[in-house]
Amino acid sequence: MPLLYWFFLRGCLFLLLCCSISATAHVSDDVPALDNYFKETLNTRDGLPHNTINTIAQTADGYLWFGTWEGVARYNGREFRIFDRNPETGLPDVGVRTFFVDQHNALWIGGSRGGIVKVHNGQWQAYPPLGVLINRLLLDKQDRLWIATEGQGLFMQNAAGERFQYLRQDGLPSEQIHTLLEDPAGRIWVGTADGLVYIDAQLHIQPVAADYYNGVPVFALALNHKSELLVGTERGLFLSGLDNTTPQILLDNVPVSALLFENEHILWIGTIDRGLLRQHAGVIEELDIRQGLPNNRILALLFDKEKNLWVGTNGGVFRLRDAPFSTFTTVQGLAGNYVRSVLSHSDGCMYIGTSRGLSRYCAGKIDNIDLSAVSIGQSVLSLAEGPNQSLWVGTYADGVIELNAGRISRHFHTDNGLPANEVRAVLPLADGTIWIGTALGASRINGEDIRNFGREDGLPSPFIMALYQSSNGKLFIGSGAGVVIFQEDKLTTLSLTPFDGADYAFGFTEDRDAGLLWMATDRGIIAYELNTGKMHLIGREQGIPFDKLFQVVLDKHGYFWISSNRGVLRLSRAQALEVVSGQRNNVDVELFGESDGMASAQANGGSAKAATLHHDGSVWIATSIGVSRVQPERLQYFATMLPPVVIEQFLVDENEISFTESQVLPAGTNRIEIHYAGLGYIMSQRIQYRTWLEGFDQNWVSRDSYISAEYTNLPPGKYRFKVSAAYPNGEWGQNEAELTFEILPYLWQEIWFQVFILFAFSLLAVLAIRWRLASLKRNELRLLKLVSEQTTELQLLARQDALTGLANRRAFDEALQHEYQRAQRSASTLCLALIDIDHFKQVNDQLSHAVGDEVLKRVAAVLKQQSRTVDMLARWGGEEFVILLPDTSLEDAAEVCERLRQKIEKLDLHTLSAHLKLTISIGLTTNHKLALPQLLISADKALYQAKRLGRNRLVIADSNQY
Known part of the structure; x- marks a missing residue:
């Protein structure tokens, strides 16, 4: 029967929590949902001496203090300083159980072996230890120190240093004291292992609601704004007045270990084994290890002066804080975490294209749009809105889809005219014309007529990543080799090479007030004057910290937000315009990343649009882990805070x-x-x-x-x-x-002494100058010799394959080791593929080695062209190549390899030999459960399997695929 009763109570609690969580939509808008907080855990890897955080405090100077079983950790926001048992602290043992900050801004520390220390103005003062674990300390309004112990009752130490002890015979229900609280009347409430009592003004112990609390461990006490007492016990949370009235059950059968009011409406509740609860307006929300809490045992709670919530657990300190960015992932309902494109639609919704489908964010809710009728993988690369509010969806392998009112109305792919099914940009125009950017060229759709544009039409590269029509009617096409302008049915190449060797154009943003088109490139941002055609680069020399930028978004506050592989940059539009006009030389840049609320600082690019401005003023960025959103005005709120x-x-x-x-x-x-x-x-x-x-x-x-x-x-x-x-x-x-x-x-620094030696220095000046000039000449000759020797040495360490221009094996070995270590640290997927040209020996034997060398160069060029910018391609030796695919799932890597295989199979080599055809075999593996030396062995075995199965195929290690 007791077991059934236990399961019944657990079920009731579960239903209560589920109902409470489902009711969070009714919580007022000024209370953020738990998912909107930025969650962070600090533990021993970050510098804490121990992962059990028994107590937390913040002193008047602003420092945060964490008490652990291995000493006191003081935190300044960047690093911890550890204080343990030494003459400075006076602690008799490193184990710290409790803190108390008194009305004089002193920090009291209590812990193992009865150690009591006061820290004030940087000075540590130790008191005689009690020889027993101290669970709580409290300095009351009369400067009496109350000491709760583990097994020796309650001590009171007056201002003169005299100590008095309360034991069971004095009225304590138990000599094991868990918590203390002083109420406005000066009474001291005492939570024990067997009930609750208080000590009155005459220092006598008075019982409290014996029928409810006798035999019940009381772990936490708090006063609400009505001066009502909240009692957290092993059996639940209770509310009672200070007049010893009958308690009211607030939370039944939940072991409560800590209580903290955020304000008069919001209560945070720490539990012994069920994580962290938040109660607001009758609604209870739960946060446990499933939502990122390091451990479900809560030991301490604290709001710092900036309203960050710090939670002490058995697995480190956990923090919930407001942050500039919030991120939506599959946890919140996204179809997939790898987001490539975002679109702010005129219907008020945000559409999010992921590698696993299309999601829609409306009115705070996320739902997913099923494209499976025409898209096998539902991998979305690009998004655009048509003039009739239709939604255009460019996919990775299924062409482009038009949706009207959620229904598929049109579908274009290679079978009905597109040059490729990989669609990275879509641009519907007001006249009904649709431009499509694919991996093999651009297409213009006018009604049923499709015209394709490739290299033969003037495209410098068929790999199209961005499309934009400016206010003056010019159509800009961003490719892997610069920008092309389409106007009056002609293509005009806009070379980016003069600007620090820029090549890729990832995105366009028009600044109509300035008459500029901002281009995000692989060398910074380029401002293009729409009227004159002049261009200006803002890159590394102007303060941009790195080269490759994906999308520029201009917010409503005069700032650019720029996505990149290494975070999101923010810079002033006014400063950028001053650089363009020559009024200043550089811009001030802020870089945002994981510490600002992004799940991943790696924003995605290479398709349109990788970032956008929503109608509510927020900026949305596609990243490798979800879609990140920032409200720029939130930064102004943070700026009003004054950190001590x-x-x-x-x-x-x-x-x-x-x-x-x-x-x-x-x-x-x-x-x-x-x-x-x-x-x-x-x-x-x-x-x-x-x-x-x-x-x-x-x-x-x-x-x-x-x-x-x-x-x-x-x-x-x-x-x-x-x-x-x-x-x-x-x-x-x-x-x-x-x-x-x-x-x-x-x-000699005295003035009289300086006058004395001035004459002596004058006499030696000429000799010193001559000696110095001779010394400089000798150093110059020595440096010239050293430079010459080092230059020769560097030339011997060439890292490029002379025939194909690809990285050689030495360069690849270094890259492999670096990427493998990075993947292990970040727990990300690293894929490796070995590629071998089938029957290559016959080419050398039958057509000559010169033809064989040309074949190798052409194959290398195709592989390089079809590989992604993040991949590492190298010649492994002979007719073998190797490709490294970091941060890539096995499924995506297989798609890349299969595309490479198909491109080689279709490679036109008739200029070398009329009947020459090539195929390749590929062995693909991943770092899952493989050490670094095993990675190549695994890929080589897969390649051998591909050869054995008949060549011209992809084989995935330990799999029968392909």
Whole structure:
């Protein structure tokens, strides 16, 4: 019977949680859903000494403190500093169980062996230990310290240091005390292993609701805005007034370990084995290990001053925080995580193209659109809206589909006129004409008429990635070898090569007010003047941190958002226009990634559109793990926060010294380093700093996000160092951190001594200059010789195959080792394929080695052309090639290899020999459960299997596919 009762209660709780979660749509809009928080876990890999976080606190200076079984960890947003058992701390043991921040801004620490330490203004003060584990500490309004222990009852230490002990005979239900709370009347509430009591003004113990709490472990206590008492127990959560009235059951049969009010409406509840709960407006939401919680046992809860929620668990500290970006993945309902294209439709919805289908986001909900009637893989590459509000869907292998009111109305593919089924760009025009960009050229559809454009028509490359019609009627075609303009039925090539060797054009964005078309390329962004045709590059030299950019989006606040493989860039449109006009030389760039809410910083490109602006002002970016959304105005909210700043280290000639008071430094002090930190936790890595060393600097010096300032060879004198911090685009905080110091002079730094030696230096000046010139000449000759030797050495280490122009085996071995290690760290998929030309020996024997060499070059060119930009292609030796496909699923890798095989099979070689035909065999494998040396062996076995099965086929290792 007890077992059935237990399952019944668990079932009731499950139904309660399910009903509560389903009701979250009724929660007010100002309460973010749990999925909209950015979740982050910090553990021993990040610097914590132990993964069990028993207690959390934030002190007045802004530091976060975490108590573990291996010491105290202080966190500044970037790194942890560990305090353990040593003379500085006075802790008798490293095990820390509880923190308490009192009304005097002092941090009290209690833990193993009864250790009690107070930290105030950076000074540690230890008290005589009790010799028993301390579970809780509390300093009441009368400065009496209450000490809850594990088995020796409750101690009270008055301001004079005298201690008094409460035991079972004094009225305690148990001498094992779990929690303490002081109410507004000054009563001390005591949660024990066998019930709840309080201590009145006369310091007498009074029982509380014995019928409810006797024999029940009480783990957590909290007061709501009505001064009602919440009691978290092993059997659930209860609510009662402070007048000892009958408790009300709020949550039945849920073991509650921690309670924290976010505000008067929202309560966070930590449980012993069921994760974290949030209660709001009668609705309870659940967050456990299935949603990213590192462990379901909650030990501590804290809201910091920026409203980040910190959760102490048995698996590390877990944080929920607001972030600029939110990301939607398959967890929220997307058809697939690998997103290639996004479209803001006039129906108010956002359409999201993934490698596993098409999704639609409307009114906060995601549903998926079934394309299986005409698309086998439902892999979506591109999206566009037609003039009649139809939806055009370009696919990876099934051509382009038109949807009207959710129904398929038209479908174009190779069987009815397209040059290829891989459609990377779609452009419906107002006159009904449809332009299609494929992997083998561009197509124009006018009614039933289809005209295809390829190299023979003037395309520099048939690989089309972007299409755009500007306001002046020009049609821009972005390809793998520059841009083509179509106007008056003519194609005109727009070479990007003069701009740092730009080649690929991934996306177009028109800036009508400026008369510019912004092109995202593999060398930065290029501004094209629509009236004059002049172009201007904003690339590495102008401040862009890397080359390859996919899509430019102009938001409603005057900023560009630019997607890339390494995150999302934000830069001021005004600054970009000043660079174009020659008024400035560079732009200031912000880079956003995983720490800002993106599930992956790798944004996708190579199809249209890879990013877009939605009607609500949000910017959406296609990434390798879901679609990320940013509301630009949220950054302005973050900018209003003022992170406090502290000075953490003062290093003089690499020795750390105290800086609590003005320091007098000896003569000869050469190098001074000052390390500081802005104690903000929303965007810790991007906090900006400025410093001012009075006595040396004339004004504030910008330090960007660097957290240290270094000075060498400062002259003798008195100095005052100041530092302030701000979030990007925010106001500088007024709570500047300061330190003062003085450097004493040497005797020779006195003025009278300097006058004395001035004459001697004058006499030696000529000799010194002559010696120096001779020394420079000798150094110049030595450097010229060294450069010559190193140049010769570098030429011997060539990394390119001389015949095909591909990477050679040495270069590939290095790339393989790097990509394999990266895949192991990020738990991503790495695929490797070995490619062998079938019957190649017959080509050499029958047609000559010269023809064989030409065949190798042509095969290499096709492989290179058909491979993706992220792939690594190399000549392995003889007639063998190898291709490395990072961050690629086995299914996608098989699609790439099969496309390569088909292209080689169709390769026209009649100029070499009238009847010469080529095929290739491919062996494909993945790093799943394979060590690095086994990767090549696995691919080679698969290649051998392909040969054995008759050649001209793809074989996947440990599979019968193809």
